[in-house]
Amino acid sequence: MARRPTTQDVAREAGVSVTTVDRALNGRAKVREETMRKIAQAAHKVGYHARGLIEQNIDAAVPEMTFGFVFIKKGQEFYQNFAREAERAVAARTDIRGRAVIRYAPSQSPEDFAKALESLSHCDAIAATAINHHLLAEVVSDLKARGVPVFSVLNDFAQGVRRNYIGLNNMKIGRIAAWTISKTVPQPGKLAIFVGGNRWHGHDLREVGFRSYLRENAPAFSVLDTLVNLETRQLTYEATLDLVRRHPDLKGIYVGGGGMEGAIAALREVHASPRVALVVNEVTKESAAALREGYVLMAITTPLRTLCDDLVGHMVRSVREGDDGIAGQHFLEPHIVLPEML
Template sequence: MAAKKVTLAEIARQAQVGIATVDRVLNNRAPVRPGTERKVLETARRLGFNLEQSHYRLVAGKSAVSLKMGFILLRESHSFYHLLSEALQQHAAPYHHSQQAPIFIHHDINAIEHTVAAIEQLSEQVDVIGLVALDNPLIRHAVEQAVARGVQVFTLFSDLSAPGRTGYIGMDNQKMGRTAAWAIDRMSRPDGDIGIIIGDNRFMCQETCEISFRSYLREQGKGRRVLEPVLGHEQQQQAFAVTERLLQQYPALTALYAPCGGVEGIIDALRQYGRQQEVMLVCHGPVQGGELALIDGSVDVMLSQRLDGLATAVIRTFVNAALQTPGGFISALQPFDIITKENL
């Protein structure tokens, strides 16, 4: 007599979880709490379900795979990247041997040669790289060289036009730009200028946000003037300076869109000039002191990334890619939250 086939429903019943949870665990579809994941896998093994090798490792109390990870991020002086580094460190640690931690290298946005050197260094030390960088020919070349050595390279937040990269993990920047434009179109005064502050136009994420922002407003056909973008170089001090110039040169300024780092400087400039109630600010987040800025009206809408969920998705994508046969480009788009002071 043939053995009875073990169904997801039977595993779910005995593990006392939903069928969807069993499906997420066994097919690596989405993150599940470690305790729940272990319970599902132990139940599946006891019932005779044919687990993947990585699942047997989890049941034995080990990580799904031993994987050396390296990250190249912007400076930790940016509050966003400091918090992100902590979250990535926490989620990546279980996949490393106890004496070998994930490697983090931080760089300035325009330090092209430093970024190239970091890619070359990590290519000799890790299995997979998570990279935040400008779309520069030297950086693209370094990525292709790393891939040729067998290292998987994922772009984080901002993609690169490097054909060999393994995948992209981050936001849908077209949606973010159009969402920002929708908010400004619906909520700001219709008779003023709209400013845009970006970090660098070689950040593909910010370029996409700007294009999508302008596209939405163009579609509305209301003739609103959108100024040429100014560069804050992802630095708080520089963002303050360019915001100050905008406020001085364009007294009819009615809204600002900031899909960049250094937003704290924009907020400081609006407060110093007493314009935080007159100029609508839509920015990306999280931002240090962002809740207070929303409460006092310095920020009207924040399109915020979920850092812990993002870190979980990054590590899970790395691991899944390592377990699978190399295939096509991997796109792991992440959700973002629309935050105002009323839904804090």
């Protein structure tokens, strides 16, 4: 008859003392979470009969936290990837028992964003991509008063009351786009820029960065009036066709937010080979194909995995440490993708 595994076997496999295993079992003294997990793994490996008790003690020592996330454009590949990375980052934490709750605002109206935020008031912390509007500042202020910190992601909103902004330095992103087009296009001409809407603070900063770089360093280029595409494919497609028709000296386009698929489709339709330098944000199946074909000159991408890991880390700390009264910014370095990198 096989010998029944003992605490000595567990201790030997885990590389700890029998006393430590005993403490993990009876919970009379605190054992570090990392050590508890090592003991639990060893108990599984040797087939120790009381391993379930060790796991219960681990669960009792690890706090539960629920994190809410608000995104837009549920059908867009980028936000689908974002949601998956957020869920992964929460699940990967070993210091908490985390749960991610995802909400999508059905439109860009402040009311829809406000409802999405309010629906997550039961969470320990919330992260959101949303527009600038006084209604959202009021909702975030109310959540803060109830002890629920809110983080702005990609686009900064509710400045002064939100806990932290995490994303790219959007002024820098606009300047990178302008640098790339002005250094690549052989002859100056007209340039166009698309933004998602007038209340996207990040898009405003990208536009400012784009225009300021050209004023300082490439004044021979002229930038047309900014076009608002509501981050939709169809509006961008129609506006791009109109741009090419009305401006035969159009040399470049920067799509500062979503809707790049429309610009790609329009340029393919009117030009048998690439003639307009197009810079976009994010790599999706469509933008990757356009990069390979030359219709996209460069894509500036958000490091979603790093962003989500950093974001969840900030959210965990905010729950554990409380509000220190400091509203900060956490910038990530963008990834630059060129055709030869694919």
